[in-house]
Amino acid sequence: xxxxxxxxxxxxxxxxxxxxxxxxxxxxxxxxxxxxxxxxxxxxxxxxxxxxxxxxxxxxxxxxxxxxxxxxxxxxxxxxxxxxxxxxxxxxxxxxxxxxxxxxxxxxxxxxxxxxxxxxxxxxxxxxxxxxxxxxxxxxxxxxxxxxxxxxxxxxxxxxxxxxxxxxxxxxxxxxxxxxxxxxxx
Amino acid sequence: xxxxxxxxxxxxxxxxxxxxxxxxxxxxxxxxxxxxxxxxxxxxxxxxxxxxxxxxxxxxxxxxxxxxxxxxxxxxxxxxxxxxxxxxxxxxxxxxxxxxxx
Numbered sequence: 659x660x661x662x663x664x665x666x667x668x669x670x671x672x673x674x675x676x677x678x679x680x681x682x683x684x685x686x687x688x689x690x691x692x693x694x695x696x697x698x699x700x701x702x703x704x705x706x707x708x709x710x711x712x713x714x715x716x717x718x719x720x721x722x723x724x725x726x727x728x729x730x731x732x733x734x735x736x737x738x739x740x741x742x743x744x745x746x747x748x749x750x751x752x753x754x755x756x757x758x759x760x761x762x763x764x765x766x767x768x769x770x771x772x773x774x775x776x777x778x779x780x781x782x783x784x785x786x787x788x789x790x791x792x793x794x795x796x797x798x799x800x801x802x803x804x805x806x807x808x809x810x811x812x813x814x815x816x817x818x819x820x821x822x823x824x825x826x827x828x829x830x831x832x833x834x835x836x837x838x839x840x841x842x843x844x
Numbered sequence: 845x846x847x848x849x850x851x852x853x854x855x856x857x858x859x860x861x862x863x864x865x866x867x868x869x870x871x872x873x874x875x876x877x878x879x880x881x882x883x884x885x886x887x888x889x890x891x892x893x894x895x896x897x898x899x900x901x902x903x904x905x906x907x908x909x910x911x912x913x914x915x916x917x918x919x920x921x922x923x924x925x926x927x928x929x930x931x932x933x934x935x936x937x938x939x940x941x942x943x944x945x946x
Binding site: 685 | 848862871877900909923936
């Protein structure tokens with residue numbers, strides 16, 4: 659290995675390169691998720707962006723949440739959105755052209771939000787907690803979920819159950835009833 | 845990449861891209877995708893504060909798990925509503941959904 663190569667293959671350089679790659683995934687994915695009109699491109703952009711966010715989670719020290727991000731968001735939510743696209747077939751529908759003032763207005767609003775929160779973030783003097791420590795292990799997460807946060811944990815399970823039953827009822831039962839009524843009318 | 849501000853700005857930019865999409869899209873599925881981006885920006889913020897400021901590193905991770913659970917519930921409800929609306933209107937463009945307009 660030449661000295662020049664050794665200069666570039668240092669751990670910190672590789673870490674910065676990986677960080678840049680992750681940021682590229684996040685923002686390129688987010689822009690693809692928002693800008694193209696074809697909804698399939700949007701879903702793939704969302705998946706790309708979420709994989710980048712999982713990479714950011716690894717940089718922030720939580721491999722467990724990075725795995726959960728890929729599993730829940732990319733594996734479940736993005737796939738559910740693809741199913742909804744296939745069932746509602748928005749690809750075959752005529753899309754009216756975008757209303758330009760709306761796009762400009764949205765750009766202005768998000769720019770104002772970005773600048774105001776950016777000033778807030780840049781001018782705040784963040785103080786770390788006086789005593790810091792504790793375990794990053796998944797084991798500790800499990801213990802806390804079953805002791806201090808047990809009520810919230812059980813409530814989330816209940817919310818998920820109610821949401822799934824409600825989703826089945828709105829998508830299947832009410833939709834069928836509506837479609838049947840329309841056929842009777844026709 | 846080892847400072848809180850970098851992660852806060854990354855999350856802020858992601859949030860603003862999501863906000864732009866939410867305001868500008870007319871397809872309901874497109875709006876749902878933008879909302880997922882905004883929720884992820886919030887999750888990045890939780891983990892950044894957890895990594896750099898919080899006394900106990902487990903608490904922020906648990907909060908992000910809760911955010912993911914709520915996001916899954918929200919996606920399930922939203923997609924079923926989109927399907928019901930599509931059956932009714934033959935469209936998922938929100939500008940078509942004006943039955944309640946006075």
